[in-house]
Amino acid sequence: MISREKRIIRIVVFIIIPLVSFLCFLIYYSILIDKNKSLGNNQIEKILIESKFELTIENKNNKPKITPKGMVWIPGGEFSMGSNFDDESLCSIKGVTNDARPIHRVYVDGFWMDKTEVTNKEFAAFVKATGYVTVAEIKPLAEEFPGVPISKLIAGSAVFTPTKIKVDLNNYLAWWEYVGGADWRHPTGPGSSIEGKDNYPVVQVAYEDAVAYAKWAGKRLPTEAEWEFAARGGITGASYIWGNVLMPDGKFQANIYQGDFPVDKGDTAEDGFVGVAPVAQYKPNGYGLYDMAGNVWELINDWYSEDYYQELAVQAEVTRNPQGPEKSKYFQEPNALTKVHRGGSFLCTDEYCTRYLIGSRGHGEIKSSANHIGFRCVK
Ligand SMILES: [Ca+2]
Numbered sequence: 001m002i003s004r005e006k007r008i009i010r011i012v013v014f015i016i017i018p019l020v021s022f023l024c025f026l027i028y029y030s031i032l033i034d035k036n037k038s039l040g041n042n043q044i045e046k047i048l049i050e051s052k053f054e055l056t057i058e059n060k061n062n063k064p065k066i067t068p069k070g071m072v073w074i075p076g077g078e079f080s081m082g083s084n085f086d087d088e089s090l091c092s093i094k095g096v097t098n099d100a101r102p103i104h105r106v107y108v109d110g111f112w113m114d115k116t117e118v119t120n121k122e123f124a125a126f127v128k129a130t131g132y133v134t135v136a137e138i139k140p141l142a143e144e145f146p147g148v149p150i151s152k153l154i155a156g157s158a159v160f161t162p163t164k165i166k167v168d169l170n171n172y173l174a175w176w177e178y179v180g181g182a183d184w185r186h187p188t189g190p191g192s193s194i195e196g197k198d199n200y201p202v203v204q205v206a207y208e209d210a211v212a213y214a215k216w217a218g219k220r221l222p223t224e225a226e227w228e229f230a231a232r233g234g235i236t237g238a239s240y241i242w243g244n245v246l247m248p249d250g251k252f253q254a255n256i257y258q259g260d261f262p263v264d265k266g267d268t269a270e271d272g273f274v275g276v277a278p279v280a281q282y283k284p285n286g287y288g289l290y291d292m293a294g295n296v297w298e299l300i301n302d303w304y305s306e307d308y309y310q311e312l313a314v315q316a317e318v319t320r321n322p323q324g325p326e327k328s329k330y331f332q333e334p335n336a337l338t339k340v341h342r343g344g345s346f347l348c349t350d351e352y353c354t355r356y357l358i359g360s361r362g363h364g365e366i367k368s369s370a371n372h373i374g375f376r377c378v379k
Helices: 004-038 039-049 096-100 122-132 205-217 223-232 307-316
Strands: 071-074 078-081 104-110 113-116 154-161 176-181 297-303 336-340 361-364
Touching: 004 122, 039 307, 071 223, 078 205, 096 307, 104 223, 113 223, 122 205, 223 297, 223 336, 307 336
Parallel strands: none
Antiparallel strands: 071 113, 078 104, 154 176, 297 336, 336 361
8 A cells, every 4th residue: 555645745746746847848938939929020120230249258267188189278158259240241242241140149168179270181191091082072973963964074173263354243153163173182173282282271172071081080070159259269359360450560360362353363462372371371369279260261060041140149148059050041042051161261352252250151062162161170
């Protein structure tokens, strides 16, 4: 026989507590739904206008004792992520920079990050150890590109090809060409090589190539929030990774593009380099990270969605360790599977995309690669 007290305890533990918990969950969920429903366009516009940078609060004393080779500790903490600049990029595509609005509050845990972008030497060691073959080296399948003649299905990748004369900047296809035989060993096509370029960032790698490298190295690709926290280097709300002035003491702080874009011999290289530069040629940011602006774009683990920041801003006051949206969303290519890219490249210019500004975002199709896209890892 079970005593009366034991019966009451069982009823409380197995029926009443679960029932009350379930009811609490339902009430919480309905409040959340109502909150989101009630946020009409006017309120979203208000959030966009009023969003601003608030102080970065770094975690303290959380650095592990052993430092992995080539990496620096990013303490993580709470920070304001995004951008308010309508005109942050002078890209001629209207509204293209709205994806970095509003500035919203995010928390990330501490993590290790590669000091530099992954170099040709490092990527070569991975390929030697594993026999890995990158996406650009594999002939595309006919089912992936229905309608394209078999003769056109050749292994290759996108290469920046300067134009003979000034062109309309609305059409990026004018200076990008799909080049058969372009891959990480031949960044601009069969006639090019990486000989003597061990210390240059590897390029012509697609998202899955970067993920494969990271896995081999015991690392992973950063989330977009981790990348931006790291890029800000502990400074609250600066425009650039080095501060708010583009050229302190009249000097460029990153490998970007000066002169006529995208014209042949138009790049005047006032920053010291035409095209891609070896890693770590400029001062590091506050966390000791090199080239978080310019040189090559960096592949990010998150899917790209143009609305993602708005969704986060209305869902929570502080989003903890965001991992990106569940699927990609890009108004110009609604069917593309698109991942985030960050940091800008040697092709960023005031005439075109000023994406070396910290808050601005880039993105690319998951299988694509180019000679201005690389990556770095975290762990
Ligand atoms: Ca340059």
